[in-house]
Amino acid sequence: MSQKQLGIEAGLDEFVASTRINRYEQGVHAPDFQIAMRLAEVLQVPVAFLYCDADEMAQMILAFHRASKPQRRQALAALQ
Amino acid sequence: MSQKQLGIEAGLDEFVASTRINRYEQGVHAPDFQIAMRLAEVLQVPVAFLYCDADEMAQMILAFHRASKPQRRQALAALQ
DNA sequence: GAACTAAGATTCTCTTAGCAG
């Protein structure tokens, strides 16, 4: 998926999508939270995943998001 | 813990700490990521927790952060 | 096409200076 297409699917104007997504990916600019949520939706990840600073946490957030309800229940139980 | 004290412990100047933390808590302004990380450290939560939009995910992030290594291993295993 | 960048325009946050409980 191209940077332009990602931006467009997140609701950005087609003439600015490429530039803005590129700046986000490079870490030059930061999107506001509303944009971040739309990007997360397109990418099918939880928005919190986009703000992770630790690998293990990121892995867990993704796995939790993609797991079934019983799996989530078990995971939460394991953390008590 | 007061808003002022939280800001100061996160490294903000004492004369602006109260105002800025208040704006963040009210959702009027958004801190940049560097400030968010320092706030998360003071609050002893993962920075991703501050960007959660779903309760179950927030609960899991917090529990994962506070769990022991074996508990984390078990939780991750439950999500496979 | 696709990834990327500079720079002025625009829009945001930040600081200052307060008020109310």
Next chain:
DNA sequence: CTGCTAAGAGAATCTTAGTTC
């Protein structure tokens, strides 16, 4: 003291207009 807010100052992102591969 604590929570909260308005408004000008300051600093960020956004749009435009490109380059490079």
